Amino acid sequence: MLTGHQTWKFPIPPVILSTATVVGPDEGEGPLVNDFDIVHGDLMLGQDSWEKAERVLLEESTKLAVENAGLTNGDIQCFVAGDLMNQIISATFAARTLSVPYLGVFGACSTSMESLAIASLLVSSGAANHALAATSSHNCTVEKQFRYPTEYGSQKPPTAQYTVTGSGAAVLGREGRGPRVTSATIGRVVDMGITDPFNMGAAMAPAAVDTIEAHLRDLNIEPGYYDMIVTGDLATVGYSIANELFEKHRIPMHQTNYYDCGLLVYDVNTQDVQAGGSGCACSAVVTYGHLLKKIKSGEMDRLLVVATGALLSPLSFQQGENIPCIAHAVAIESGRRG
């Protein structure tokens, strides 16, 4: 299983039996609207708090993913999930609703691929026949918790990112038809001394590059092995820094198509989203909604998703700490090639 120092190459690659994505109004106005299963027209989802609305996003995506796989909750041996809220309450309350064994995880916005990697390990190792990986984020819960009261409407610098309102879930199984998770690279914490929470793309880019470098080295492959490599939520500033770092580290990314989920989920030229999308749901809804459809349709065969996370807390920021970052990579392949 362990290949190189930080990569798991799954001897029995788990099958992604189904996925489901739920998003809010801004994502519904973005270019990927047709790739999402449920698009909500308002941010409250009929709830009396944003936190409850976020929980509903996660409850909807997990319910739908289990249904789409033709399964019931009783077939799921483990729910692996996390989110950005203090004590990951969205995931916990969704786990209460699902009533299945639950592993809570936290990797900030890298949670999407951390949960998918762990769920894949569970299934590949035989610790679960079916595992459910999911994450969520909500623009207003995150603004309120990490920045200023949302009602202030405080101005933001153009380097800031816009948290995706949404949730993505995937059901993994040992057998069946569908794209397979072939490997996962677990990231290290990278801290380049950045302390500005309004410029998280710059903080996260080096972590993404560190993990991509480790992934390629561990598996002894080049970027061209993949039809596409996407980072999680670097947005314009981080994407440009990542490209500079690839050049500096002589990683031949020109061999592949390199995108960032934070730039795919919104139209940064016409939508008021500053540098682009972020949040746990950003890479989750883009991967589970948009990119997996491209694999299923035959448009591509090999995808590497490198979800990035800024591991700050409001308190660590207030106490003057740097923003430590991490990135976890998961490879998803159609199996049509090799």
Place this chain on the structure above:
Amino acid sequence: MLTGHQTWKFPIPPVILSTATVVGPDEGEGPLVNDFDIVHGDLMLGQDSWEKAERVLLEESTKLAVENAGLTNGDIQCFVAGDLMNQIISATFAARTLSVPYLGVFGACSTSMESLAIASLLVSSGAANHALAATSSHNCTVEKQFRYPTEYGSQKPPTAQYTVTGSGAAVLGREGRGPRVTSATIGRVVDMGITDPFNMGAAMAPAAVDTIEAHLRDLNIEPGYYDMIVTGDLATVGYSIANELFEKHRIPMHQTNYYDCGLLVYDVNTQDVQAGGSGCACSAVVTYGHLLKKIKSGEMDRLLVVATGALLSPLSFQQGENIPCIAHAVAIESGRRG
């Protein structure tokens, strides 16, 4: 690997190559003082904030555990850790210091066994040759975050629990001498409608019983299989409720020695700790410090640790939510018997 619905029975049981425990002054005045590796005389540890002090606890325990195993950080393929702080910053900053691949997890006080279970799965499945599991808590960081500013010195009801200041870490390997992790049962979220954060033992007891019941059913064993079963941090109120529930559910716990780490770590009769200990570090330091010594010395052979977690956040409590709870169980055996 999967046995029954929620238990992993490790075909290659990972070896606990080493552990390390670090505690604060109150734990140093408790009955287990001689079982801990480092006992700090003050709560600040020479730092300028309690959060930094907590981080030092975790940095010390992980450093010592790696050294005690005769390894270096480069030998560790994965650090699995979490804590009670918002966005688990103690674990993140310790991961930055260690500079090894890192999976952040959150299960409130069940994090001790959640991290040990996942680290065991990594080693048993071959995803890591060596994995490091750890957690921490600090009385003052928790009081400040979950209850009232610590300086208030607000009075507490006798059902309240006293958060352990400490950290416990364990290094797991595929080969070597030492106790082995033989199985792990992943808990479900159990919510009995309790909303009082000053009575978490009562909220957590049903989760502990649910997981113990699942563990025994999945492995088709009786409590007498174990020389000892310990819950994580139910303290006096929760311990008594758990005993009532065992009786009600006809679980013959009289066959074994049933204790609670929250009642072992302090002398509740002489120390001013209300109902007893709690916090991620409670079950971690009692297990890694006290109980493993009993296994190594031959005093016992089979131990089941059932770490309990109250998955509330300050916000979920303020919004009137119940306290959802969870418990994860890990079996540790000497291998001397069967």
